[in-house]
Amino acid sequence: MSEISRADVEHLATLAHIAMTDAELEKMTSELAVIVDSVKRVQEAAGADVPATSHPLPLTNVFRDDVVGHAFTAEEALANAPEAEDSRFKVPAILNEDDDAVTANTPQEGGAR
Amino acid sequence: MAPTPDSLIRLTAAQMSAKLRTGEITSVELTQAHLDRIGAVDETINAFIHVSGDEALQTAAAVDASRAAGGAEAEQLHPLAGVPIAIKDLIVTKGQPTTAGSKMLQGWMSPYDATVVEKIRTARMPILGKTNLDEFAMGSSTEHSAYGPTRNPWDITRIPGGSGGGSAAAVAAFEAPLALGTDTGGSIRQPGAVTGTVGTKPTYGGVSRYGAIAMASSLDQIGPVARTVEDAALLHDLIAGHDEKDSTSLAEAEYPEGRIPSFAEAATTKNVAGLRIGVIKQLQGSGYQAGVLSRFQEALDQLRDNGAEIVEVDCPSFDYALGAYYLIMPSEASSNLARYDGVRYGTRVLPESGPMTIERVMGATRAAGFGDEVKRRIILGTYALSAGYYDAYYGSAQKIRTLIQRDFEAAFERADVLVSPTSPTVAFPLEDKLDDPLAMYLNDVATIPANLAGIPGISVPGGLSEGLPVGIQFLAPAKEDARVYRAAAALERLLNDNDEPPLWAQVPALEEVTR
Numbered sequence: 145m146s147e148i149s150r151a152d153v154e155h156l157a158t159l160a161h162i163a164m165t166d167a168e169l170e171k172m173t174s175e176l177a178v179i180v181d182s183v184k185r186v187q188e189a190a191g192a193d194v195p196a197t198s199h200p201l202p203l204t205n206v207f208r209d210d211v212v213g214h215a216f217t218a219e220e221a222l223a224n225a226p227e228a229e230d231s232r233f234k235v236p237a238i239l240n241e242d243d244d245a246v247t248a249n250t251p252q253e254g255g256a257r
Numbered sequence: 258m259a260p261t262p263d264s265l266i267r268l269t270a271a272q273m274s275a276k277l278r279t280g281e282i283t284s285v286e287l288t289q290a291h292l293d294r295i296g297a298v299d300e301t302i303n304a305f306i307h308v309s310g311d312e313a314l315q316t317a318a319a320v321d322a323s324r325a326a327g328g329a330e331a332e333q334l335h336p337l338a339g340v341p342i343a344i345k346d347l348i349v350t351k352g353q354p355t356t357a358g359s360k361m362l363q364g365w366m367s368p369y370d371a372t373v374v375e376k377i378r379t380a381r382m383p384i385l386g387k388t389n390l391d392e393f394a395m396g397s398s399t400e401h402s403a404y405g406p407t408r409n410p411w412d413i414t415r416i417p418g419g420s421g422g423g424s425a426a427a428v429a430a431f432e433a434p435l436a437l438g439t440d441t442g443g444s445i446r447q448p449g450a451v452t453g454t455v456g457t458k459p460t461y462g463g464v465s466r467y468g469a470i471a472m473a474s475s476l477d478q479i480g481p482v483a484r485t486v487e488d489a490a491l492l493h494d495l496i497a498g499h500d501e502k503d504s505t506s507l508a509e510a511e512y513p514e515g516r517i518p519s520f521a522e523a524a525t526t527k528n529v530a531g532l533r534i535g536v537i538k539q540l541q542g543s544g545y546q547a548g549v550l551s552r553f554q555e556a557l558d559q560l561r562d563n564g565a566e567i568v569e570v571d572c573p574s575f576d577y578a579l580g581a582y583y584l585i586m587p588s589e590a591s592s593n594l595a596r597y598d599g600v601r602y603g604t605r606v607l608p609e610s611g612p613m614t615i616e617r618v619m620g621a622t623r624a625a626g627f628g629d630e631v632k633r634r635i636i637l638g639t640y641a642l643s644a645g646y647y648d649a650y651y652g653s654a655q656k657i658r659t660l661i662q663r664d665f666e667a668a669f670e671r672a673d674v675l676v677s678p679t680s681p682t683v684a685f686p687l688e689d690k691l692d693d694p695l696a697m698y699l700n701d702v703a704t705i706p707a708n709l710a711g712i713p714g715i716s717v718p719g720g721l722s723e724g725l726p727v728g729i730q731f732l733a734p735a736k737e738d739a740r741v742y743r744a745a746a747a748l749e750r751l752l753n754d755n756d757e758p759p760l761w762a763q764v765p766a767l768e769e770v771t772r
Binding site: 182183199216223 | 649735
């Protein structure tokens with residue numbers, strides 16, 4: 145049997161920022177149990193001496209000079225924003241408990257306020 | 258006699274290119290013929306999420322004008338200039354919406370072009386539109402799209418494969434001669450197999466991924482979709498190469514002989530005499546349909562009869578590939594998809610009640626914006642990466658990746674290319690596996706080892722079983738993509754060496770709607 149409980153899935157959903165109803169949690173728990181049972185065999189295949197591979201190519205860091213290149217204008221950057229105000233992204237409250245929306249800090253040229 | 262639109266859309270991309278160059282046809286005629294075809298059949302097929310007729314015709318008219326001007330302007334045109342193309346809607350395009358098949362990005366307009374799209378614009382290929390896919394490329398049937406399933410032109414009650422079912426179906430149904438796809442675990446090759454088309458997953462890093470919406474970054478790769486091996490190679494030649502915007506893209510110097518070979522040229526070398534072809538023991542037998550295995554055996558017989566040396570290779574760790582893939586891919590996806598938080602772009606959904614904090618807005622946004630399969634993979638990935646399970650799951654899966662690479666290395670000492678069926682089954686009926694994630698995942702069993710190892714693979718039509726296409730997959734060592742084109746082109750020629758039209762031309766007529 146799988147070690148995944150409904151409480152585990154609820155915790156994972158919180159970590160992943162996905163709100164789930166009771167019915168969704170039930171369904172996800174049983175689906176995940178089946179999937180995890182089928183993939184857990186991977187533990188038996190490789191011994192301790194086998195190195196892990198995280199990437200198909202040997203990667204090296206790539207550097208370039210830190211110069212100003214093409215950047216989006218505030219207008220372009222905000223074109224897809226769900227809400228914007230005064231050249232900034234507008235988001236719901238982060239710290240305060242009341243229901244008022246506040247404007248988050250966004251990097252932009254000149255601070256046009 | 259001027260070709261009728263129907264004969265225009267049934268040409269190969271190479272033939273279109275030749276006829277454009279001689280002036281026998283214009284790009285506007287060719288592009289309009291495809292737009293007419295899309296208008297007539299796409300209500301049934303649903304290969305396109307967005308059609309960009311005006312933009313495509315503008316590009317076509319400009320190419321025709323350059324050609325008519327003659328001189329240097331005409332001579333400098335890319336061979337594929339004026340040949341239309343469709344783009345998988347996971348690849349971002351400026352001026353056309355990009356949805357990734359998700360409600361999360363409904364209405365989103367990318368402020369930039371993917372590098373492959375830039376290359377297509379520079380070559381002046383008219384972009385017909387954006388093709389359907391499983392949401393964020395997660396699926397094997399294109400049923401997990403927020404914009405409805407795509408139907409297989411061979412049988413519209415069946416799936417076109419996935420995630421790139423839209424690109425494959427568009428090409429199979431003559432809605433486009435060429436398309437771009439992305440392949441993380443088989444999303445170009447498996448749709449190619451079940452729609453009777455050709456699809457290549459290039460070597461990891463062979464084509465820039467800048468502007469491909471990330472699913473699993475160590476596995477994702479953009480590649481060509483076409484009806485013939487030569488056409489796929491022509492498109493591959495255009496999109497290959499290093500890109501400073503993708504640090505994982507390969508430099509020319511990293512290829513054998515210090516340059517990227519012409520894949521189109523490789524696709525014309527159709528001789529298999531002396532080619533050592535390794536049959537992967539683990540990718541056949543139980544789980545594979547009898548009809549698929551029959552076509553596979555016939556393909557091997559043809560290759561052997563024409564001078565190829567067929568050997569069996571043993572890749573024991575492949576038995577664990579599916580498990581490793583379904584841990585690594587969701588782990589990377591859960592991280593990549595964390596960016597969809599409803600703050601800077603994309604959908605934002607407010608909770609119906611309770612305090613309106615950003616945490617709760619994110620929860621409601623992701624609950625409403627993501628579909629079931631995406632949620633499943635995010636939760637699975639979050640689990641595999643969580644404290645206490647990381648070593649057992651993600652860590653073990655990464656070790657299997659090493660073992661799979663070793664199996665490939667050993668196999669390629671005995672063979673120049675490896676071969677297997679691309680998919681264990683022909684196209685299955687819509688909704689058949691929608692409620693059984695594990696059964697759906699098994700579609701990828703033959704394609705995922707190549708992604709885990711970063712090597713190139715191609716799917717080429719291998720005939721029909723019960724009236725439905727069967728795909729044959731060739732694999733080669735990293736940076737040896739030319740070898741898969743050689744082997745696939747040879748098999749394509751051998752299987753079409755008869756009086757019948759090629760397989761792709763045998764697709765049943767679709768009922769056309771006049772609007």
